[in-house]
Amino acid sequence: MNNKITCKECDNAACFIKRRCSAEWLKKIELKKIQIEHKAKDVIFREGGYVEGVYFIQKGKVKIAAKGADNKEQIVRLAIEGQILGHRGSGDEKYPISAVALCDTTVCFIDNDTLYDAFMNIPKLTIQMMEFYSRELRKTEIRMKYLTQMNVKEKIAEALLFIKQIFGINPGDGTLNGSLSRQEIADLTGVMAEQVSRELGEFEKGNLIKKTGRRLKLINEHGLREIVKKYGIEQYAEQK
Amino acid sequence: MNNKITCKECDNAACFIKRRCSAEWLKKIELKKIQIEHKAKDVIFREGGYVEGVYFIQKGKVKIAAKGADNKEQIVRLAIEGQILGHRGSGDEKYPISAVALCDTTVCFIDNDTLYDAFMNIPKLTIQMMEFYSRELRKTEIRMKYLTQMNVKEKIAEALLFIKQIFGINPGDGTLNGSLSRQEIADLTGVMAEQVSRELGEFEKGNLIKKTGRRLKLINEHGLREIVKKYGIEQYAEQK
DNA sequence: CGCGTCCTTGAACCGCGTCAAGCCAGGTGG
DNA sequence: CCACCTGGCTTGACGCGGTTCAAGGACGCG
Numbered sequence: 001m002n003n004k005i006t007c008k009e010c011d012n013a014a015c016f017i018k019r020r021c022s023a024e025w026l027k028k029i030e031l032k033k034i035q036i037e038h039k040a041k042d043v044i045f046r047e048g049g050y051v052e053g054v055y056f057i058q059k060g061k062v063k064i065a066a067k068g069a070d071n072k073e074q075i076v077r078l079a080i081e082g083q084i085l086g087h088r089g090s091g092d093e094k095y096p097i098s099a100v101a102l103c104d105t106t107v108c109f110i111d112n113d114t115l116y117d118a119f120m121n122i123p124k125l126t127i128q129m130m131e132f133y134s135r136e137l138r139k140t141e142i143r144m145k146y147l148t149q150m151n152v153k154e155k156i157a158e159a160l161l162f163i164k165q166i167f168g169i170n171p172g173d174g175t176l177n178g179s180l181s182r183q184e185i186a187d188l189t190g191v192m193a194e195q196v197s198r199e200l201g202e203f204e205k206g207n208l209i210k211k212t213g214r215r216l217k218l219i220n221e222h223g224l225r226e227i228v229k230k231y232g233i234e235q236y237a238e239q240k
Numbered sequence: 241m242n243n244k245i246t247c248k249e250c251d252n253a254a255c256f257i258k259r260r261c262s263a264e265w266l267k268k269i270e271l272k273k274i275q276i277e278h279k280a281k282d283v284i285f286r287e288g289g290y291v292e293g294v295y296f297i298q299k300g301k302v303k304i305a306a307k308g309a310d311n312k313e314q315i316v317r318l319a320i321e322g323q324i325l326g327h328r329g330s331g332d333e334k335y336p337i338s339a340v341a342l343c344d345t346t347v348c349f350i351d352n353d354t355l356y357d358a359f360m361n362i363p364k365l366t367i368q369m370m371e372f373y374s375r376e377l378r379k380t381e382i383r384m385k386y387l388t389q390m391n392v393k394e395k396i397a398e399a400l401l402f403i404k405q406i407f408g409i410n411p412g413d414g415t416l417n418g419s420l421s422r423q424e425i426a427d428l429t430g431v432m433a434e435q436v437s438r439e440l441g442e443f444e445k446g447n448l449i450k451k452t453g454r455r456l457k458l459i460n461e462h463g464l465r466e467i468v469k470k471y472g473i474e475q476y477a478e479q480k
Numbered sequence: 481c482g483c484g485t486c487c488t489t490g491a492a493c494c495g496c497g498t499c500a501a502g503c504c505a506g507g508t509g510g
Numbered sequence: 511c512c513a514c515c516t517g518g519c520t521t522g523a524c525g526c527g528g529t530t531c532a533a534g535g536a537c538g539c540g
Contacts (some may be wrong), residue, residue, distance in 0.1 A: 066385045069470040074385035087374040096378055096474070119367050126366040127359050133373035134327040138336055140380045145306045145314035147388050148430025152496065182519065190388025192497055197520055213505060214519065230309040234336070392528065422487065432529055437488055453537060454487065 016056045016082055017110075017118075020125045025118060032114040037106050044085060044099040044107060051089025053111035057081050060105025061167065061178055065187060066097045075188040076140065078102075078166040084132055088115050103178060142234050147190055150231065155189040156199045157227040160209065162188070164219045165235065179216045256296045256322055256372075257350075257358075260365045265358060272354040277346050284325060284339040284347060291329025293351040297321050300345025301407065301418055305427060306337045315428040316380065318342075318406045324372055328355050343418060382474050387430055390471065395429040396439045397467040400449065402428070404459045405475065419456045 017029060035058070038044060044055060047067060057079055064077040064085065076097060079085060085099045089112060110118075119126040146158055163185075167178040182200070186193040200216075203209045203224075210218035225233065257269060275298070278284060284295060287307060297319055304317040304325065316337060319325060325339045329352060350358075359366040386398055403425075407418040422440070426433040440456075443449045443464075450458035465473065 064381075066381065068385050068389040072389055074388055076381040076384055087378070088371070090371075096382055116367075119370075120363045123360045123363060123366060126363060126370060127356075130359075130366060130370035130373060131328070131330075133370060133377055137373050137377045137380060138327070140377060140384065141304075141306065141316040142336055144316055144380060144384050144387065145308050147384060148314055149308040149312055193518090194498085194520080195496065201520075433486090434488080434530085435528065441488075 016084060016128075017125065020128055021118075021122055025122055029110065029114060029118060032110065034109040035106065036109060038101040038104070040101055040103045040105075042101045042105075044101060044105075045095055047095055047098045049095050051086060051093045051095055051112075053086075053109050054088055054115055055085035055099070055107045055109050057083050057085065058106040058108050060107075061102040062099050062105060062107075063102055063184070064097050064099050073187040074190065075184065077136070078163070078188075080166060084129070087133070088112050088119075102180070139234075146231060146233075150228070152189075152191050152195050153199055153202075154228050154231070155191060156185065156196060157203075157208075157224045158231075158233060159185055159189045160203075160216075160219050161221065161224055161228070161233060163216075164221060175217045176219060256324060256368075257365065260368055261358075261362055265362055269350065269354060269358060272350065274349040275346065276349060278341040278344070280341055280343045280345075282341045282345075284341060284345075285335055287335055287338045289335050291326060291333045291335055291352075293326070293349055294328055294355060295325035295339070295347045295349050297323050297325065298346040298348050300347075301342040302339050302345060302347075303342055303420075303424065304337050304339050313427040314430060315424065317376070318403070318428075320406060320408075324369070327373070328352050328359075342420070379474075386471060386473075390468070392429075392431050392435050393439055393442075394468050394471070395431060396425065396436060397443075397448075397464045398471075398473060399425055399429045400443075400456075400459050401461065401464055401468070401473060403456075404461060415457045416459060 018026060021029065036044075038060070044062065059081055062079045062083075062085060063075050064079060065073045065075045067073055079099075085107065086095065119129070143162075147155065150158060163178075163180060164176065167176060169175060170177050180188070182196045183193045185196045189196070200209065200211070204211060206223070208220045208223040208227075209216060258266060261269065276284075278300070284302060299321055302319045302323075302325060303315050304319060305313045305315045307313055319339075325347065326335065359369070383402075387395065390398060403418075403420060404416065407416060409415060410417050420428070422436045423433045425436045429436070440449065440451070444451060446463070448460045448463040448467075449456060
């Protein structure tokens with residue numbers, strides 16, 4: 001891990017916290033926070049490591065995944081700017097999941113003690129953190145249902161809609177703002193990478209997606225929704 | 241829904257809150273809380289209904305499930321005494337899931353406004369609620385991984401261990417304290433009820449479980465763990 | 481004791497995981 | 511700037527696990 005620890009006063013530091021704190025508390029937290037820059041594929045924290053604090057994403061995209069038998073990966077969540085990684089641990093708690101940067105990413109680390117101090121003094125911050133976890137719980141429960149009930153084509157269609165909602169599209173040309181490998185789409189849906197290839201091929205024939213080279217470029221949201229409509233797919237987009 | 245609303249001052253009222261409040265605040269909350277008794281199979285709240293507050297389980301067992309296409313159900317969580325159902329809603333939010341009593345159950349309802357008031361004034365309560373959701377999120381993420389990676393036999397073995405941990409066993413004879421129907425085990429694992437029957441038959445032959453009549457009575461934890469050991473199954477039991 | 485609901489068992493089909501082979505994009509070094 | 515090389519992607523064939531459909535059985539309630 002070749003991270004650069006800058007700790008400088010940056011403009012959008014810990015945006016989650018910044019929008020919810022008084023100036024006085026923000027100052028205290030600024031002193032304690034550690035800002036870390038990651039390159040794509042860098043591990044932010046690793047399954048099995050000790051929980052020492054919480055990470056806030058300032059910039060970039062992150063996948064949160066757990067390893068199962070035979071090192072098979074399950075991506076449980078995708079996260080972007082403004083979202084939270086990990087949780088406040090107690091005692092010698094360990095992470096059950098890993099967080100990996102999908103592109104150049106800046107996170108802001110705040111240790112357990114500083115957080116606890118803030119939580120005890122800023123009720124609104126704690127409430128919003130609680131609501132973040134509660135909202136993520138509901139989203140995860142809904143995806144759980146999809147993963148058990150959909151067939152492969154539907155799962156992949158749903159995953160593409162999910163990716164579009166999380167990553168967003170570039171204003172202007174409307175192309176997808178970021179992309180996942182076939183294997184990562186497989187890890188997200190719990191199917192085999194070969195099957196992802198096949199379905200993406202089918203989807204392209206049906207004008208449901210567009211690729212340039214290997215990269216997924218355009219997602220025909222309307223068409224894909226047609227495939228999964230009987231499940232009444234939810235909106236995953238984060239409310240700011 | 242033939243619920244009896246009693247509202248009396250009961251001994252273990254809102255145990256989650258009781259253990260985390262000053263006497264002064266407990267009194268305020270006691271005045272506002274509504275205690276509701278449910279029979280087995282009663283709906284506590286229904287998918288699509290408006291979120292008006294949070295329920296705390298005082299006594300009993302509850303399944304939390306979401307309906308998918310063709311009304312196929314996915315049980316996302318089992319909850320017992322001391323746990324929380326639902327979340328604080330904002331605006332005209334609706335439940336994405338239903339909660340149904342599995343046996344005679346007493347819950348305690350606290351409305352959004354009273355909760356907000358309490359959260360703003362009792363930091364420790366908010367922190368522990370946050371930790372509850374964050375813990376449930378991690379448990380759900382782990383089960384998500386299992387559901388996509390395990391085969392049917394493994395999923396059912398895992399579900400039986402899950403049930404044992406949540407329901408517990410009767411002290412004395414060591415029999416399972418509560419039970420689910422074949423269909424409910426199917427809804428928990430995302431497999432077909434017929435397959436559950438078949439596997440339970442196999443498990444009984446291998447002395448991994450014992451049935452009396454239709455009811456699941458004994459679960460050989462050690463034997464079942466053997467089946468799922470390559471996943472390193474986690475402990476789901478709630479820390480009090 | 482009778483009926484309804486849930487459970488059990490069998491058989492057939494097919495979706496998708498598995499294995500294997502070849503391809504192509506994109507990065508690297510000359 | 512081109513040629514090579516490597517890791518990801520694509521495609522095909524095959525077989526099994528698990529869903530589906532169907533019929534019969536038994537538990538438990540009234």
